[in-house]
Amino acid sequence: MSSEPDRLWSGGLVFARETPPDGSGLLRIIATSDLHAQLLSYDYFANRQLPGTGLAQIACLIAEARRTAPTSLLLDNGDFLQGGALAEIGTMRRGRRPHPAITAFNALSYDAVALGNHEFDYGLETLNRAIESAAFPVISSNVLIEKASTPLADRHFTTPATLLTREILLPDGTRRAVTVGIFALTPPETLQWNARWIRDRLEIRQMEETARAWVPELRAQGADIVICLAHTGIAQPVAGVSEDNQAVEIAGIPGLDAVIAGHSHLTFPDLRSYADPRVNGISGHISGKPVVQPGHEGSHLGVIDLWLSPVNGIPNRRWEVTRSRTHLIAGQEKVAGMPSRTIREASAPLRLALAQDHSAALFRMRQRLGAVAMPVSSWFASVADGQAMRLIGAALSAHARARLEGGPWSKLPMVALVSSFRSGGRGGPMNYVDIPQGNVSLRHVFSLYPFPNTLTALLTTGAELARRLDLSCTLFNQIMPGKPDQILTNPVIPAFSYAAAIGAAYQIDLSLPPALPGIARPFGSGRIRDLMIDGRPLGPEDPVILVVNNYITDDPRRPAGEVVLDEGHNCTGIIADYIRDQERIVSDDRPGWRFMPMPGTSVFFDSGTGAGERLDSAALLRPEPIGLMPSGFSRFRLHL
Structure with missing residues (x-):
């Protein structure tokens, strides 16, 4: 199988009909991932239109990709149920109305979606209620009701794989x-991240072990082509391989x-x-296989073109992939060059639904809640x-103080560990909070x-608090005293x-230097200095x-x-x-x-x-x- 780079991956790509000289036919795989309920091009938290994002914005790209390929599949790689205000609406019981994400996928006729x-x-109740309205298979091959001795004998939470004939x-x-044949892999770490919901109710098998079982199984069931929806990333050049990649x-x-x-x-x-020779970041191939990762919240559309040639005379094999090509299309760039009428018409079914x-x-x-006396x-x-962050912490x-009042811990010093969930980074240059002085809604x-976390509190020690804070400071690079214009943050760290x-x-x-995971520095020897509470x-x-x-x-x-x-x-x-x-x-x-x-x-x-x-805030x-x-x-x- 040969692979071709598509150097117009970042925008400006026009899908073209091709007639390959080898007599092969085209199968196009169109993919979204990590939509986080960003279905319309609207930021409900900022109360404004958000051009260049959302499933509605790239609906025209999906339509174009389908139009220029006689055979295509539209897939989503998971993390669609949680995110913006539409996700919150989806968690409420509203009669028989489906979750907005499922409504959107139904409207655009998705072929399969991963968890x-x-x-x-x-x-699980909310998840089951959501996916029961899906007009497509919702799949995960490794989320289990009961783990057996082998992956194929497991009892699965949902459809483990699907066969689609075109x-x-x-x-x-x-x-x-x-x-x-399509199978899907959910991060096993979900068992920890969502333990309160699925502890003692579900198990999740390791990804690679599951994949090695399901690829030959789907072949045995008659799949000519096997595609994996893997809800996991690709190790970055400087980060190495981790459990999430x-x-x-x-x-x-x-x-x-x-x-x-x-x-x-x-x-x-x-x-x-x-550094890994198996990964070709130019052509979009890993170990010679086409791979796309289409960003988040509708920022990009991923497309894999597979050219298939009929195989005759070989038992149990009807097709072979002779060539592949990946497209990664930046929605904001490509859509900006399309006629507004085309954009509106493509997104109309979604917006209506x-x-x-x-x-x-x-x-x-x-809904108004109160007011702030200063910008936040x-x-x-x-x-x-x-x-x-002070408002969240307060x-x-x-x-917590009110709930612990009168108990054995009510007189102990208390701090809140708070993160800023919208601070740019991978979320992009609009991923920030800006609340002006005045009314708060x-x-x-x-x-x-924005996350549906619940409050908990730990009884811990000063040493453990310092260790946690030291580890959280891995975002910051080591800075040399007296040197100007150094890069403060590590772009690999969210x-x-x-x-x-x-x-x-x-x-x-x-x-x-930043702390290393798993290695606790003695109290007072890390980056955290002069730790005090209430002046002590x-x-x-x-x-x-x-x-x-x-x-x-x-x-x-x-x-x-x-x-x-x-x-x-x-x-929240x-x-x-x-x-x-x-x-x-x-x-x-x-x-x-x-x-x-650091003068x-x-x-x-x-x-x-x-x-x-908002320079005064720093x-x-x-x-x-x-x-x-x-x-x-x-x-x-910034001057240190």
């Missing part, structure tokens, strides 16, 4: 049937013809050079102690805390991985209540602390109730965290374009605008 990890965020048009005008190993399995990757919200092909859900989401998100934003939340701590709360301890004061020493130094053995969420406490890989509060209260709801009770949120100016001063040292930090209007760092980067982010010089 990602976020499908389990709301529990007709291939050959250059001589004849048509011949082709059977496509198994697509490389899966693509190397004999008998597998193509892979759709996902989960990490990145894109492939990405025009990068990889979701009209009622859209109205319900707008009504819910616009996340433009600099990763580098400066700002009001956005709300969660107040709830429910949409603002969801922009601050921005939301940084967490601050709201209620504590401390400094971060960037002159030290916190010793390594001092007890402290750490307010977190179920994502942390449910995961056995994140131990070190006794769970003292876990009542299943939703964090707690924040909303806090704003209602306070009515007006004022600035919290208590001492907090900061970078340890004569400056760093570059990239944020969204709106950051220029005043200690004296930010200087540098300019707009090719990525769409704005670069700032």
Whole structure:
């Protein structure tokens, strides 16, 4: 099988009908992944149109890809059930109305959809209620009701695989049937991430083990072509292989013809050079197999073209793949060059099907809760102690303090471990929170805390708190004192991985290297310095209540602390109730965290374009605008 690079992967691609000289026919695989309920080109949390994103925006690309290929399949690689306001609407019981994501997939006639990890965020009842309305197979080959001795003997939670039969048009005008086998892999780590919903109810088999069983099984069942929907990423050139990046190993399995990757919200092909010789980031092939990873929230459309030639005289084999090509189409770039009428017509069935859900989401998100006396934003939340994370921390701590009142831990110092979920990074230059002074609505709360986590609290120690904070600082590169214009953050690390301890004061020493996972540095020897609560130094053995969420406490890989509060209260709801009770949120100016001063040292930090209007939120760092980067982010010089 030969492979061809498509150097127009980033936009400007026009699908063309081709008549290959070898007499083969075309099978086109069209793929989306990690949509996170971004179905319409609308940001409900910011209350604005969001051009260049969403399934509706790339519907015209899907239509064009189908129009120019006589035979095609439209697939989604999971993480569709959780995300924006439409996802929240979908969790509510509204008679027999389907979940908006399922409505969207039905409207666009998807052929099969995989389960990602976020499908389990709301529990099995919500998931089962959603997928029962699907007019297509919803598949996962490794999510199990009961694990057996072999993958093929397992009892599966949903359809483990599917066989789809289509007709291939050959250059001589004849048509011949082709059977496509599709199986899907869900991250096994979902068992930890969503333990409270699926503990003791489901098991998840390892991805590669499952794939090695299902590829030959689908062949034995009559599949001419085998495709894997693998909800896992591709190891980055500098990051190495990790448990969340198994697509490389899966693509190397004999008998597998193509892979759709996902989960990490990145894109492939990405025009990068990889140290792993199996990965070709130019052509979009791994171990010679075509692979696409189509970004997130409708940012890209992935397309794999397989040219198939009939095979005669070989038992149990009707087709062979003679050539393959990958397309990765950036929706914003390509759609910008299409006539507006074409865009509207392609998305019309989707917009019509979701009209009622859209109205319900707008009504819910616009509910007024209270007011803020100052702007609340996340433009600099990763580098400066700002009001956005302080508001989250204050709300969660107040709830935990009230629930623990009168108990044995009520007098202990308390801090809340808070992340800024919308801080750019892989989410792009518009992935930020900006709440102006004035009224606050429910949409603002969801922009601050978009995940359906529930509040939990741990009884832990000063040493453990410092260790957690030290590990969260791996986002920041080691900075050399006295050197100007160094890159502050590691682009491989998601921005939301940084967490601050709201209620504590401390400094971060960037002159030290980042902590290594699994290696705890002695208290006081890591990046966290001068750790204090209420003006008093916190010793390594001092007890402290750490307010977190179920994502942390449910995961056995994140131990070190006794769970003292876990009542299943939703964090977003707690924040909303806090704003209602306070009515007006004022600035919290208590001492907090900061970078340890490094005279004569400056760093570059990239944020969204709106950051220029909120420079005062990082005043200690004296930010200087540098300019707009090719990525769409704005670069700032920060003085340490």
